[in-house]
Amino acid sequence: MQNVWLSLSAVGDSRWLLPMALVLLCALPRSDARLKWRWLTAIAVTASVTLASKLAFMGWGIGIERLHFTGFSGHAAMSSVIYPVVGALLGGSGRHARVIGLLSGCLLAFAIAWSRIPLHAHSLSEILAGLALGLGCSTWTLSTAPPAKRPAVATLLAAVLIGMILPLSLPHLPTHQVVIALAKALSGRTEVFDQF
Template sequence: MSDVWRTLSTLGDSRWLLPMALVLLFTLPPTDRALKFRWLIAIVLTATVTLVSKLAFMGWGVGIKSLHFTGFSGHAAMSSVVYPVVGAILAGPNRAHRRIGLAAGCALAAAIAWSRIPLHAHSLSEIVAGLTLGLACGAWAMRITPPSGRPRAIVVLAAMVAGVILPLSLPDIHTHQLVIALAKFVSGRVEIFEHF
């Protein structure tokens, strides 16, 4: 069962998610300008809030001890701001299909978020916070205008290839290591806070 959790967790890695989402985002037709703009803001906002929460704990020990909260789960947050919107985009403009795409994206994001618990990567409070943040930002992105059409198959393939390139080309570099290095740099600490 641990292989299932690891596989799901891999689908929430920002090295895969961000290149895939950016290819889809920038290949949306000009008629989807509002969606492109809002989704980009939603992704940047989600990533920024998540990063700041992690830096606050790692660098200065800012968290909520009673909830075992040391920062938003990045896998939960980024999956939930990306996959529901991707599901809606792939489903196209039909409202019923779009709802199915959104639901499938939300289910995948929730499964990815939950995978972090059996892998002992996050507490439940960090998972719930990450999901809430990502889903709220993703919902805001989708609120005004639905996608005007489905992306072509070549675009979907390019998005998947873009997502695979970074993890395959840099298998030993993980975003968590980069966050640790940044926390040490901005806080001036030699060792980060890891636990309460």
């Protein structure tokens, strides 16, 4: 079962999600400009709030001890701001297909978020906060006009392939270490807070 959790967690990694979403954003037609800008804003807000929460705890110890909350789960937040929108895009302009795509994207985001519990990467409060943040932002994104049409197969393949480049070429990219270094630099501390 550990391999299932690791696999789910891998498809919620920002090194995969952000390049994939960027390709889809660039490929959206001009007729979907409002959707494009809303989604880009939603991704930026989700990533910024998640990073800020991690820096607040690591640099200054700001969190909620009784809830074991040290910051939003990045996997939960980013997968829930990206996969529901990707699902809706794959559904195209048909209402029924779009709803199925949206629900599939939400289920995948929930599974990714839950995978962080058995991997001991986050507490339940961090997972729920990440899901709330990401789903709130993806809901705002999709509250605009629905996508005009489903992306072409070539676009989808390009999104998947480009999304895979960073995780495959740099499997041990120390993103967590970068956040730690940033927290140290901003707070002036030599050691970061890592637990209550």
